[in-house]
Amino acid sequence: MGIWDSIKRGASNMSRLSELESKLRNNQNLTNSELAEFEQLSKSTLNEIFEKKPGKFFKGTSNYGQISIDENKQLFKLNTKVYHFENLNTYELLENESSISSGGLGIGRAIVGGALVGSVGAVIGGTTKRRKNTNIVESLKIFISFKGIREISTTLPFITKKQKKDKKYEKQLVSAKETLAGLDYISNFMNNQIQSNQQVNTTQSNSADEIRQYMELLNDGIITPQEFEYKKNEILNRRI
Structure with missing residues (x-):
């Protein structure tokens, strides 16, 4: 194969x-053959990429101020x-x-040292610093910390120079x-997911405890093997 053939290929x-990336970005499922082709061309698995x-897969579904969210893939920009949603700390x-x-994550949102009220969220109450002139603002920003990635934090600036309110x-x-x-x-989505997983784990744990109790009754000869199987299947089907 010549050099031009290699370039064309x-x-x-x-x-x-x-x-193929465009199909994934637009929430289209790949066939098994397309998935194999994608991983061969990218030299990585889909999950790794x-x-x-x-x-590569982000397609915003909603915008909130300076944040764009892809609700389908749980990504934000x-x-x-x-x-990833899970990167937000x-x-x-x-x-x-x-x-x-x-x-x-895990703490929801709280007002610190004051309250946001009114149509534009005026701040009332105390703050951590005393201001000489409450009608002057020198900076307004959102500080965000991450987890699970190398980037520790970032800042979204809204006001960077002194100005009147x-x-x-x-x-x-x-x-x-x-x-x-x-x-x-994003935080509420992840917190709800954590709570849901905890509920599933609790249900599984409770089901296992119930089955153990019936196993003890079986071992003690209080119930028959048929009765044990019936109760076990009843408990397992209840989880579905």
């Missing part, structure tokens, strides 16, 4: 790989980077380096609140 493979390069809205609201400030605060809503969505 390489270009054809890249085009085919891009076509999805874990390492989620951006900040700026140009794509993360904690997040915090900071105004002039004072915490206004925080949330994260005017309509421009209100607009940026609304954007920050919308972004928090997106982070809340």
Whole structure:
């Protein structure tokens, strides 16, 4: 095979790989032969690529401020980077380096040192720092920490220069609140998933305990083998 044939073949493979990636990005299932072809061309399994390069499969289904979410694949995008839902750890809205609201996996969201109220979320109550002029804001940002990846954290800036709390400030605060809503969505989704898994584990544990109790009754000759099998199947079918 000549060099031009190799180049043509390489270009054809890249085009085919891009076509298969597009199908996955658009939530189309690959056939077994397409999946085998995809893994051969990419030289990795689908799961490996999805874990390492989620951006290849991201297709936003909803937007919250500065966050775009792919609900189908449980991915979210900040700026140009794509993360798995499970990578989100904690997040915090900071105004002039004072915490206004925080949330994260396993803790939900809470107001810190004050409350967000009104149509634009005006802050009332105490904050961690005393401000000389409550009508001036020097910074407004959301700090986000991650887990399970090399990147430890990132910051989403909304206000970076000193300004008055005017309509421009209100607009940026609304954007920050919308972004928090997106982070809340991800956090709530993961928290619900954790609770669901815990309930399944509890149910499985309870079922095993019940079967052991009937096994003891069988061993003691209190019930027959037929009765034991009947109760065991009844318990196992109850889990389905």
